[in-house]
Amino acid sequence: MEQTIEYAHATGVLGSVWLLIAIPLVSSAVILLLGRRSAKFAHWLGTAAIGAGFVLTLIYFFSLRDQPNRAVERNLWEFISVGNLKVDIGLLFDPLSAVFCLLITGVGFLIHLYAVGYMAHDERRHTFFGYFNLFAAAMLLLVLGNNYVMLYLGWEGVGLASYLLISFWYTRPSAATAGKKAFLMNRVGDAGLVIAIFTMFAYLGSTNYADVFNGVGGLSSTVVLLMGLLLLLGATGKSGQFPLQAWLPDAMEGPTPVSALIHAATMVTAGVYLIARSNAIFSANEVLQTVVVSVGALTLLIGCIIGAAKDDIKRVLAWSTVSQIGYMFLGVGLGGGAYALAIIHLLAHGFFKANMFLGAGSVMHGMKDQVDIRRFGGLWKLMPWTFGTFTAGWLAIVGFPGFSGFFTKEPIIVAAFEREGWTAWLYGWAALLGAGLTAFYMTRLWVLTFLGPKRWTEDIEHPHESPPIMVGPLVLLAIGSAIAGGLMASPVAKWLEPPLPHEAGHPEPVMSHGVITTLSLVLTFAGIGLAYLLFRRGTALVEQPAGVVVTAARRNLYADAFNEIVFEKPGIFLTRALVFLDNRGIDGAVNGLAAAVGGGSGRLRRLQTGFVRSYAMSMMAGALVVVAAFVAVQMGWLS
């Protein structure tokens, strides 16, 4: 089992792999620095940069075949060197990074193309493309780094870019709030990642992937568990998984389905990447794997249940993202061959979710930015292209036989049944139930939007199809949604395996393959049928009183309330208490002097200067404690 991991030095074509990050970064810098002056060409420059990235990725991808272990690494320069800490700016290109690069540049290119049309009327379109390229550069850095610090650099860069994009339309207060929420929740996750990296330093003295993975075998299981849990915390933050899932749907407040898409198809997969990349750590500990699987299973159910109760088209899609990433977590958590399955599902999801988000954008574009699905209906005649492509995405996500979701989700469900003992039943049924629920709420969305009677608001008279530049990417993505499942049959799954451990001999699933497939199909069709029957005549235009479950789902299963009570309230209380001490307790009273000078001045009125005597008093108290701590303790007067 013990084998050392080594990466060949990058030579030839692959030596220039850093270009992948440099090109979008330079393009972003040019756009942002030129500001308004770049407005004329910024969108084309941004799109071309990503397009070039895609072509380069393809070239690198194919030249990777000849490399030993199909992985190359390249150290560019020494980044930090303090004592024993050495971190290099280095890149690693292996099948896992390659697949992510293809996804980021490929889907990213199509999104850029689409955004050229979608953002045509926004006067700050150039800034948008500047952020967009910055995002792509950071994301590529994240997946191309050869150590955890590089990953962290990209991680923070992605966070920053996504923060900027979420709050892009700052005129909406809800956008600003959502940006803040996303930021705070991500910080919680980031703290986990940072501490995990420091743990690696402390125990292994390095953050290079090769060193860490080779060294993990020699660590005690407690340390591995701790490290893994911290990494998992980071991953759940970025990928919107339980318990940090609440920010993701709110992020859909972002200006456009385009930026929302970032939070659906590319960025949120960073967590999956982190776990897949760290598989050596996660495979080293049974408990850890179980935790990842549980997080995945729980989140996928949470996402389905809440998704079924939402009426905002972007939010439904957002919760479905949460749920689909839950599947991926389930896959990477299962270990072994299921790693590759999760990555394939991630690819397929990238396609069909991009397709549906852009489709939703197209609908909104024609419906004056209406997002409430209760206000759609009957659009299939008016937006034939959008309808057709969206349908392909819908069939893919529900796992209709022949579409990609069927090929990628099925094996994960089967893999869940391959666990040992009763857990196979637990996780297997969670995955199956999720499939049924997914079919239900996605069909609800599809039916309410495109079929049934018109329920539009009065101001909409002629919904129209979107311009060709938006429809083009939609068609390409729809084709992708339909055939991406073919990847399963192709050698790509095999090809992914080298960086991922491959255990010989599958345990048999607790139910036979055929039974599982049948069950899942039955559940899927039941979900579709039920949703169609319930919603084919439309739905009530306002929120109806509902039972406990639906109400809870509408309230995001009370996750926000929970966060408020557990995280925000104590924090606010602590802050207030300290401020009280500092301003009142120590200052004694609000200083009349400042108030006298301030008069009408709003600024000075707020000055709460303290008395020197109270300051001196607090210093004295501090000094007493310090001296006591030194003298009394050291002299043993207290023991």
Place this chain on the structure above:
Amino acid sequence: MTGYLGSYATLGLLLVASVLIFVGAFTANRLLSPADPAEPAGKRATYESGVDPVGGDWAQMQIRYYVYAYLYVLFAVEAVFLFPWAVIFDRPGFGATTVVEMAIFVAVLALGILYAWRKKILDWT
């Protein structure tokens, strides 16, 4: 309470206890004291014995006294260094360097009086 940090724990307990006693005493005072304390005549006078304090507490001093006192201190301190220097500067091994160094020291202090003179601080009126 043993070990490296054990005695710090003792100290911590002690501090917590003292804070509790402090808070307790003041809380007890707040709870037990009458809500409407008596205000007999003279309670707020400076001396409760009845002696009237004479004059205000805000007396102004002519700023020049302060400046002169300051200049005096300057040269008094200088003298403190001059005396031991005067005792040894002609001993072997000291000599010219010592004289130059003391000259620089005095010159730097003289700078102060030069500045004071140019800024017209030395004029009494």
Place this chain on the structure above:
Amino acid sequence: MTIKFPDIDYAAIAPLLIMFGVAALGVLVEAFVPKRARHLTQLVLALAGLVAALVVLVTQAETRVVTAGGAIAVDGPALFLQGSIIVLAIMAVLLIGERSLEKGGPFVAQAAITVGSEDDRRQAARADGATEVYPLATFAIFGMMLFVSANDLLTMFIALEVLSLPLYLMCALARRRRLVSQEAALKYFMLGAYASAFFLFGVALVYGFTASVQAAPGRMAGGVDFATIHAAATQSPANRALLFGGLAMIAIGLLFKAAAAPFHVWTPDVYQGAPTAVTGFMAACTKVAAFGALLRVLYVAFDGARWDFTPVLGAIAILTMLVGAVLSVTQTDLKRLLAYSSIANAGYLLVGVLAGVREGISSTMFYLVAYGFTVIAAFAVVTLVRDADGEATHLSRWAGLGRRSPVFAGVFTFILLAFAGIPLTSGFISKFAVFGAALDGGQTWLVIAGVITSMVLAFPYLRVVVMMWLSEPGESTPTIAVPGALTAAALVIGVAATLVLGVAPAPLLNLSDTAGQFIR
């Protein structure tokens, strides 16, 4: 009794002498140069002196010597820190010299005039500012440079006073909001004197402890030079309460200057009241000086008591980080916010100091330089956001600034991201370095507290960013003044350094690493 003539290595202390000479010359300029030419003369003199001192310092880079009768140690950390102080002081002097933002400059002619009187209104409206600020600043710089190379506690105390007294005066010079400025100066002076008394008492106790110990055979017994203290820590027969009491009080005196909790109470008021250029000077240079001295005292003199002082100072570090991070969340004034952030940074610096390994010294020094560049740039931006009443420092006034002036809002955003420790800024590298050093030194508890508080601390910075970019500018949003050449230069240096130290920190890290060895 024989008195020995102390040998003085004039070359090694030449940078110190240059700064002192420049300060003395500055007093002469005040006295004899006509009023109209004074400002330019003083500015050129101060900058030329700083550059000359820096050049001489570089030629002395290899010097490792204890000189002036054991009073001054010129070693790696001393030279590195003196160089940092000079470079940061050049930026601060550039800010101090700016006169294009306000008629007559940001200072008043006479600080002591009763606020609100006829004279005061006249000088605030018309008179040119005091050019005494230059000799005061150079004296303070001299004091700081001596502070980080002092090799005994008395020299250190004198240096402390030489650097503090001019700072007290400079705080009172603000042209706007005179009363707050005077109040800040008086507060700083009184609390500073109070803290100095602690330091002095500590010196006395330590002197009592070392009374019978010789640092080396043939030396006089007793003394407060660091070699003697180091020897006494293991050899002295005196009651060890003297040693620990002395160490505690000396540490209090130094931690006051470093703005560590609970000795930080003066910081927000003083940072807010002082003229912004002076605040920048204090935030950058005083911090370097205070931590330089703290490093020397802890690593050279009290090295033997490390086991004993680490828990207590560690608790102070955590308290400092907590107070700084949590209280900055609710600040509504930008200068106060930066003051609390400076307190929190003192906590992170303490983490580096307490690492107890050589990397602790070098990473702390790197942090000081990186933070200094960033914080001066931050205060430079603060001087630019103005309305009719001078600087608009209330946070609500900064709302929507991103629309008004994207360039400066962008620059300030970058600075705040550096404070928040976002990668590719110097803030990330410096935090990384001190935390890494502390891990090396086995101080994991401090690192955990540091990581958690730095996550909290990111919030107030980002709140400012959000306010600047995501709000509409209102009626009261101030304009951003066009910076004069001096402010622009300081700003460019600060931002460029923040970026360069974030992307390619290796040269400076190596430099601080080679310099990270004290001599005793």
